Structure formats: C-alpha cells, structure tokens
Amino acid sequence: xxxxxxxxxxxxxxxxxxxxxxxxxxxxxxxxxxxxxxxxxxxxxxxxxxxxxxxxxxxxxxxxxxxxxxxxxxxxxxxxxxxxxxxxxxxxxxxxxxxxxxxxxxxxxxxxxxxxxxxxxxxxxxxxxxxxxxx
Amino acid sequence: xxxxxxxxxxxxxxxxxxxxxxxxxxxxxxxxxxxxxxxxxxxxxxxxxxxxxxxxxxxxxxxxxxxxxxxxxxxxxxxxxxxxxxxxxxxxxxxxxxxxxxxxxxxxxxxxxxxxxxxxxxxxxxxxxxxxxxx
Amino acid sequence: xxxxxxxxxxxxxxxxxxxxxxxxxxxxxxxxxxxxxxxxxxxxxxxxxxxxxxxxxxxxxxxxxxxxxxxxxxxxxxxxxxxxxxxxxxxxxxxxxxxxxxxxxxxxxxxxxxxxxxxxxxxxxxxxxxxxxxx
Amino acid sequence: xxxxxxxxxxxxxxxxxxxxxxxxxxxxxxxxxxxxxxxxxxxxxxxxxxxxxxxxxxxxxxxxxxxxxxxxxxxxxxxxxxxxxxxxxxxxxxxxxxxxxxxxxxxxxxxxxxxxxxxxxxxxxxxxxxxxxxx
Numbered sequence: 001x002x003x004x005x006x007x008x009x010x011x012x013x014x015x016x017x018x019x020x021x022x023x024x025x026x027x028x029x030x031x032x033x034x035x036x037x038x039x040x041x042x043x044x045x046x047x048x049x050x051x052x053x054x055x056x057x058x059x060x061x062x063x064x065x066x067x068x069x070x071x072x073x074x075x076x077x078x079x080x081x082x083x084x085x086x087x088x089x090x091x092x093x094x095x096x097x098x099x100x101x102x103x104x105x106x107x108x109x110x111x112x113x114x115x116x117x118x119x120x121x122x123x124x125x126x127x128x129x130x131x132x133x134x135x
Numbered sequence: 136x137x138x139x140x141x142x143x144x145x146x147x148x149x150x151x152x153x154x155x156x157x158x159x160x161x162x163x164x165x166x167x168x169x170x171x172x173x174x175x176x177x178x179x180x181x182x183x184x185x186x187x188x189x190x191x192x193x194x195x196x197x198x199x200x201x202x203x204x205x206x207x208x209x210x211x212x213x214x215x216x217x218x219x220x221x222x223x224x225x226x227x228x229x230x231x232x233x234x235x236x237x238x239x240x241x242x243x244x245x246x247x248x249x250x251x252x253x254x255x256x257x258x259x260x261x262x263x264x265x266x267x268x269x270x
Numbered sequence: 271x272x273x274x275x276x277x278x279x280x281x282x283x284x285x286x287x288x289x290x291x292x293x294x295x296x297x298x299x300x301x302x303x304x305x306x307x308x309x310x311x312x313x314x315x316x317x318x319x320x321x322x323x324x325x326x327x328x329x330x331x332x333x334x335x336x337x338x339x340x341x342x343x344x345x346x347x348x349x350x351x352x353x354x355x356x357x358x359x360x361x362x363x364x365x366x367x368x369x370x371x372x373x374x375x376x377x378x379x380x381x382x383x384x385x386x387x388x389x390x391x392x393x394x395x396x397x398x399x400x401x402x403x404x405x
Numbered sequence: 406x407x408x409x410x411x412x413x414x415x416x417x418x419x420x421x422x423x424x425x426x427x428x429x430x431x432x433x434x435x436x437x438x439x440x441x442x443x444x445x446x447x448x449x450x451x452x453x454x455x456x457x458x459x460x461x462x463x464x465x466x467x468x469x470x471x472x473x474x475x476x477x478x479x480x481x482x483x484x485x486x487x488x489x490x491x492x493x494x495x496x497x498x499x500x501x502x503x504x505x506x507x508x509x510x511x512x513x514x515x516x517x518x519x520x521x522x523x524x525x526x527x528x529x530x531x532x533x534x535x536x537x538x539x540x
Binding site: 038049081 | 149186
C-alpha cells in the first residue's frame with residue numbers, strides 16, 4: 001500500500017516544489033509534512049494557507065485511496081477548510097483520515113498541525129470520488 | 136489601491152514560487168493568473184488543486200481588502216472549493232469577487248478558469264476577516 | 271417537468287410543516303418560498319437558519335433533478351451555507367441553480383432572499399448525486 | 406449554564422415545531438435530539454436533511470455559547486454539512502462541540518447520529534460569531 005501511494009506522491013510536481021515528505025501510510029490515514037522556506041509564505045512571512053491546504057488535500061486523497069481496490073484513482077470533489085491559528089511554525093504536519101467510505105464517494109477529515117503536533121492550524125473536510133484507473 | 140495590493144502580493148513567497156501574476160485590481164474584484172509548469176502538477180500531470188486554491192484564495196483576500204480602510208489587513212477564516220473540471224490547461228485564471236462586505240467579515244466568491252476563461256475549473260466561497268494592520 | 275417535481279415536493283412532510291410553496295421550475299433553476307410564522311423562528315424571533323437551509327437545499331436538489339433523465343432521483347452529498355444578513359422578513363424566497371452538471375455529480379448554487387428579493391440573506395453551494403429511481 | 410441555554414432554546418419556535426429536546430449542556434458540548442414524525446420528512450419518508458441541519462446548527466451555536474461571557478449571543482456565520490448515511494431512524498441525536506474558541510469567532514464540529522448513536526448520519530463544521538447581547 002505504501003509503495004502504491006509513494007509512487008503517486010513522487011509524481012506530484014507540487015509536492016516536490018514544496019519539498020513535502022510522505023511520512024506514513026496506514027489503512028484510512030496518511031501523513032504528509034512540509035518544512036518552512038521563504039518560497040511558501042504569504043505576505044506576513046508565515047506558511048501560505050494554500051500550502052497547508054495542498055498537503056492536507058493530498059493526505060486526504062491518499063487516505064481515501066487506501067480504502068479502495070488496486071485499480072482505483074481518486075479525485076477531490078470538494079473540500080472546506082477552517083483556518084484557526086496562524087501557521088508560524090517551521091514545519092506543517094498534515095494528517096488525512098477517512099470518516100466515511102462508500103463505493104463512489106469517500107468523506108475525509110484533514111488536520112494540519114504545527115511542528116509540535118500540538119497546535120491545530122487548520123481543519124479540512126473533503127469529499128473524494130473514486131475513478132477507475134486508466135491504463 | 137493597485138499599489139497597496141501589488142506590494143502585498145510581491146511579499147508572498149508562494150506567489151513567486153508559482154510565478155503567479157497579479158493581473159488586475161478593481162474595487163471588489165481581483166484577478167490573478169498562473170502559467171503551467173511541471174512543478175505545479177498533481178500525479179496526472181495537470182495543475183494540482185492546491186495551486187488553483189492558493190491563487191483564488193489570494194484573489195478573494197485581496198478583493199476583500201479593496202473594500203476596507205487603509206490600515207486593514209485580511210485573513211482567511213475559511214473557504215470551500217468545488218472542483219468541477221480537470222485543470223488541464225496551460226494557464227489558470229483566478230477571479231475573486233466580494234459578495235457581501237461587513238465591518239468584520241467579508242464573504243467572497245472565487246472562480247478559477249482555464250486559459251480561455253470559458254471553462255470553470257473550480258469555484259470557491261470564502262469568509263475573510265479584517266484585522267488592523269500592525270505597524 | 272413541473273409535475274414530476276411538484277409530486278415529489280408534495281411528498282416532503284417538512285415542506286408541508288413549513289407551508290412552503292413550489293413557485294417555479296425551469297431547466298436548471300427552481301424557486302421555493304416560505305412565509306413567516308412563529309413556528310419557524312430562532313431565539314430572536316427571525317427565521318431560523320435551518321428553515322432557509324431546508325428550502326434552498328430542496329430548491330438545489332430539484333434544480334439538479336431538472337437536468338437528469340426521468341428515472342433519476344437526487345440526494346444531497348454536502349452543502350455549505352454562508353449567512354450574510356438577518357432573516358427578518360415576512361417571506362423567504364429560495365432559488366436553486368445548476369452551476370455544473372455531470373453524469374454522477376451536479377454542483378448547484380442556492381440563494382435565499384427576503385420578500386423583496388433584493389436582500390441576499392444566505393448563499394449555498396451544494397453537491398448533489400444522481401441515483402437511479404427504485405420502483 | 407443549562408438554564409441560560411434552556412431559556413434561549415425554548416424561545417426557538419422551530420425547535421418547538423420539531424418537538425426537539427435539549428438533552429445536555431456541558432462546557433463546549435451540547436446535545437439535542439428530535440423524534441421522527443411525518444412532518445419532518447423528505448420525499449422518501451426519512452428525516453429531511455434540513456431537520457438534521459437545524460438541530461445540529463442549534464447544538465453547535467449553544468456549544469459555542471457555553472464558552473462565552475454572560476452578555477454574549479451567538480450567530481452562525483457559515484456551516485458545511487456532509488450527508489453520509491440515510492436518516493432512516495426514529496430519532497436524530499445531534500451533538501455540537503467546540504473545536505477552537507476565539508474572542509470573536511468559534512469553530513464547532515457537529516455530529517448527527519441515529520437513535521442508536523452508532524451510525525453517523527451527517528457531519529457539520531460551523532463558524533460562529535459572538536455578538537454582545539442587546540438589552
């Protein structure tokens with residue numbers, strides 16, 4: 001399971017640009033982290049909301065994928081994110097978890113923490129759709 | 136107004152990393168575009184949802200800012216995005232528009248189009264909060 | 271088309287409880303209204319957010335249904351609502367519109383106005399899923 | 406705390422119409438339930454999504470209120486709900502919980518279960534705003 005997701009993760013140019021790391025893959029839960037650098041900031045010098053959102057979207061998508069058959073791919077239908085604390089940390093840790101898995105749609109919850117994993121920076125709810133892999 | 140927002144935009148490291156362009160600033164409406172390159176992709180080689188989300192979040196935030204007094208800054212409280220079409224285009228065009236402006240909170244609608252500006256790729260609704268600029 | 275939707279609307283016990291009216295049905299757009307009475311209030315005596323949400327959810331669902339084949343039914347996958355103005359009016363007018371229609375999923379936008387239809391009280395974005403009618 | 410919220414709850418005409426019950430009030434968590442009757446249904450004879458949404462919105466609002474000073478009132482800024490299972494049960498149990506409490510804004514998570522409290526029917530994330538009570 002890790003290998004299937006690691007391969008897909010390595011094909012995401014954006015994750016390379018962010019220098020993001022796939023930390024762990026379990027059934028129904030995926031963890032991705034991203035260290036701070038200047039190129040990821042908003043105008044106040046903290047992580048841009050878009051960075052937190054990108055990595056937690058990927059974490060939720062892959063969490064959904066861990067629940068599906070081998071010939072599946074996943075697309076984001078929609079997500080909603082609440083930003084609760086300023087992202088002034090040297091590392092973001094994003095965790096995607098499956099809340100409800102269905103044949104077509106999977107609902108995930110995503111959490112973005114600071115490097116201590118004590119401060120919840122933002123919270124996502126995402127709807128993912130399964131599509132059949134095109135060979 | 137353009138200058139105030141251009142200055143803030145230029146301080147966003149992420150917009151530089153994306154090589155995104157601030158196209159236009161009107162009262163209540165801001166437009167940002169972003170050309171395709173490998174470093175912005177998801178695993179199928181199209182624009183990552185996080186890129187579309189980042190630029191339309193910035194467009195919505197700045198659209199909100201155009202409605203506010205000079206000593207204001209804006210933070211994203213939350214947003215929700217629906218992804219409607221694959222982002223297989225050579226350029227994303229994001230438009231943020233103010234739907235409802237209040238003293239504390241401003242609600243914006245964001246649209247991400249392909250380079251033809253005919254295909255609606257994703258749609259955002261965002262809640263922004265005004266904060267007083269710290270000098 | 272009107273008859274198919276009117277029949278379904280008349281089967282909604284909640285719409286009867288609210289004394290809500292199906293005003294119009296066009297391809298991709300449905301309008302439902304609801305007059306004020308004491309039994310629909312929140313603690314300040316205005317329409318409860320849940321009433322506005324219920325009728326605009328129904329309007330969006332039926333708008334989606336107008337785009338589908340005859341043997342279809344529609345379920346709400348998720349929605350998001352922003353509440354922008356107090357609902358102190360003697361009538362709510364909800365309008366559901368299809369933004370993007372797909373084979374499985376349809377994205378709708380919903381608007382709730384006061385009786386003058388000038389004041390936008392709340393704004394919904396909803397994802398609807400097509401299911402095959404069970405006979 | 407219970408009395409303050411019970412009094413407000415009793416002023417909600419809609420909760421009376423639904424014959425909803427305020428079950429419990431703790432700091433940061435409020436529980437409301439609602440028994441099934443014909444007047445609460447959608448077209449398939451189950452609870453309407455609007456009923457689940459109304460009671461969990463109230464539960465989230467009151468959960469936020471338990472964190473605030475005595476002279477406070479709470480308004481819903483926005484919410485997002487995912488509908489995960491059909492609401493074919495004889496009772497809905499809604500639980501609102503505070504996720505993040507701030508001076509102006511409070512983020513809540515809402516859960517709607519069936520009567521067994523084992524099946525998660527829908528999940529809300531809501532943003533609430535504190536306003537000063539008008540005497």
